[in-house]
Amino acid sequence: MHTVLLMAWLMLSGLLLAGHATAQIPKTTADRMQRVENSLIPYVPVTGFNNWNLTDRMAFHRVQGLSIAVMHNYRIDWVKAYGVADTTTRRPVTTETLFSAGSISKLVAAMAAMTLVDRKKMALDTPINTYLTSWTLTENEFYRQKPVTLGLLLSHRGGTSQSAYFGYTPDKSPLPSVVDILSGAPGTETRRVVVNSEPGKEFRYSGGGYLVAQQAMADVSKQDFATFTNEALFRKLGMMHSTFAQPLPKQLDRNAAWAYSENGWFKGMPYVYPQAAPAGLYSTPTDLARLLIDLQNSYRGKGGILSQAAARTMLTPRAPVSSGYYKEEIGMGPFFLQRTDNQTKAGVYFEHTGVNAGFLAYAIGSLEGGNGVVIMMNNDGGASELGKEIRRAVAQVYQWPGFLPDPITPRPQPESVLAGYVGRFQRGPDEVITFRKEQNYLVETINEGNPIYCFPIARDTIAFSDYPLKAYFHRNASGQVDSVRTEWQQTAMRRLSDNELLxxxxxxxxxxxxxxxxxxxxxxxxxxxxxxxxxxxxxxxxxxxxxxxxxxxxxxxxxxxxxxxxxxxxxxxxxxxxxxxxxxxxxxxxxxxxxxxxxxxxxxxxxx
The missing domain is CATH 1.25.40.10 (Tetratricopeptide repeat domain)
Known part of the structure; x- marks a missing residue:
């Protein structure tokens, strides 16, 4: 009898510990793909809440086209394309459509740099000016205090200026050279890259630092950066639809997606980025998935372009970036993401996001287990949220360890109680929170923002699905809701009357x-x-x-x-x-x- 009870308790405990990942991974590739396509979810999973469909969410977020490659057990499990590459010609996105990868270029450039480290052509701790012959960093008081090295540049700790580059429209002629951009020459629309804070002190994102590293790699290899990376990485990995060449060569340009953006400054065309290492890569999800898997294999000593030592150097955190529900750190190229409560390597993921004018991409891989996904889109607006929803769907279907937050378990409340929460509440001088009722939950908007789904978990208590956070409604002496307060707030947000407009x-x-x-x-x-x-x-x-x-x-x-x-x-x-x-x-x-x-x-x- 005790044995039966113990077995039952263990089975129940297993189900409880599994949380939202109680379903088995679908057995066939087709089933896994279909499950992902119909499992898009908010930041926090919600028990019993209907998942979203991928194509529906493309329409909701106004994303024209995208392509996905899913990694599982150190292999590409499936790839698929959706939507159109060009809305004028209605040319569809295919799995061979190239997208601008934005700052994912940095992760790839860092891997290229590590091939030179493996060949002992460069060292991570040698002053970068040792390798630069076409241009050099000015050795000011910061540099003399602690010289900038390749390792510091790859981990955004070099203290260098120029956080980002915005590219040029294709009609700019001639395109500035890398040396001109580094020097801040007239016509480059940038300032000279300098060391303007103490090297090694802290993480500070610097596209300028990666441009310095690009020039150093070109000087050491005695090749232009596109040729060097093609020989060092792309040919060896079979990445036949990837290049750092800018503008795109004609044979690749015909397969490239057009760019779409709702930003007022956008000129309605794909931009050109001679700043290749910071932002100039064109690629496909399939090609980038090959690169991530190769890096995962190198990390575990199972072959790969890099030595295991080089891969582990790349994939070791160097400095904190941010903290909250997730802890974010920087390595030599990739960022690291894990839940703050994570205690195992199985719950650590390396990743990079890329945003260029009219494009947005996500690339993420697990440190162990061979999981990951690459998502590339020809839109830089709603694509941000859509890509995260797809990434979460993949994580849920493939049961990535420790990636998703614990799910919300709603506790239904009477209609009259939910109706009492409906209204407008003032969060700031010009910021209004609006709750409306939908089915048996609430939908929150902040000014004109996107809808945020909120679920009752107790009387007068709701949980938000856009972040692990609760809020509490307060009632006045007559029992009417007069304010709401999140668990982070000291002061409640008062209810606004109908004629009180911000x-x-x-x-x-x-x-x-x-x-x-x-x-x-x-x-x-x-x-x-x-x-x-x-x-x-x-x-x-x-x-x-x-x-x-x-x-x-x-x-x-x-x-x-x-x-x-x-x-x-x-x-x-x-x-x-x-x-x-x-x-x-x-x-x-x-x-x-x-x-x-x-x-x-x-x-x-x-x-x-």
Whole structure:
């Protein structure tokens, strides 16, 4: 009898410990693929909540096309493409469609650098200027205190400037050279890369540091970076649809996806990135999955391009990046992600995200077990959330150890109780939290943000699905809900009456003058106001009346600020008033002769 009870207890404990991963991994590839396609979930899994479908979520997030490669047991399990590579020609995405990989370029560049370390052509702890012959880092007081090395550059600890590069439109001719960009030469739209903080002190993301490493690799190998990486990595791994060449060679360009973005600054075309190591890779999920698997195999000493020592050097955390529910650290190339409560290597994942104009990509692999996924999309907006939803679906279906948060288990409440939570609550001077009821749960929005699903877990207590967090509703003496407070907040968010609108709500209601009065009372700063005006001018659809009202307030409070007139110029251009735009840009450049953006816009207007 005791044996039977013990067996039952062990079986029950096993089910409880398994949490949300109680289902078995589907046995066939087709079943695994179908399960992933229908298992997209929010940040926190929710017991009993209907999963989302991939193509439905593509439409929701307005993502034109994407491609996925799933890794399992150190092999590519399946690859599949969805949507269109070009909305004009309706050319579909295929598994051979190339996407701009953005900063995933850094992970690949770091692996290329480690091949030179393996061949003893470079060392991680030797001053980088030892290897640079075409250009050198200025040896200022920071550099002399502690020389910058390849290892520091690959782990974003070199203290170098230039966090990111934004690329060039294809019509820029000639394209700046790497040396010109490093030097901040005229026409490069960048400043010289310098050491402006203490090397080795802390993590500080630096695309400029990776450009220095790119030039060092080119100088040591005596090859341009695209040729070097093709020989060192791509040919050996069978990555036939990958290149650092910029612009793309014609034979690859015909298979490349077009770029799509809702950002106002986007010029409607794929950008060019001669800053190859920081941002210039074009690839496919299949090719990048091959590279991740090769790195996983090298790490466990089962072959691979790198030695086991080099792979373990790459895949060892060097500095903290962020902490919260997940702990994020930086290695030599990849970032590391694990739950803060994780205690095993099985729950550690290495990854990199890539964002370029009109493109977004995720690449992640497990440190042990041979799991992972690569997702590449030709959109840089909603793709951010869609990619995470797909990544979580893969993690759930393939039961990645310790990756997902523990699931929410809802506790249904009476309709009348849920209805009492519906309403608007003020979180900040211009920030409103809105709860509405949907089925047996709540949907939260913050101003105009995406919906966040919230589930009752006790009376007057809900759990959010966008982060492991609870909130508590407070009732007044008559039993009515009058405020809500998250477990992180000291002060509750009071309920707003129906006729009590915050400035951003007044703008949405078309009551611009009242909204401007609200912002005047809030004493909004110059850059807050001009950013708002920029956003209203360039969002799709634009709100030009709101932009005008905000700029009138900005000019009233900051009559000599050049940025105000620069934003007026943008608004007048959008309204089709060329003469007013010219006058505004002339004023902006007179007030700030270093405003190159306004000067370029003025030159373009005068030329036509």
């Amino acid at each position: 400035p951003n709500e007044l703008i949405r209601a078309g009551r611009i003058a009242e909204a401007v009065n609200g912002y005047r009372a809030m004493k909004k700063g110059l850059y807050d106001l001009t950013y708002m005006a920029y956003d209203f001018t360039n969002r799709r659809p634009a709100n030009l009346d709101a932009a005008k009202g905000i700029l009138e307030l900005a000019q009233e409070q900051h009559p000599q600020a050049s940025i105000v007139y620069a934003r007026w110029g943008d608004l007048y251009q959008k309204q089709g008033s060329k003469s007013k735009a010219i006058t505004a840009y002339e004023t902006a450049t007179k007030l700030d002769p270093n405003d190159t953006d306004s000067r370029e816009k003025l030159t373009a207007l005068l030329a036509h």
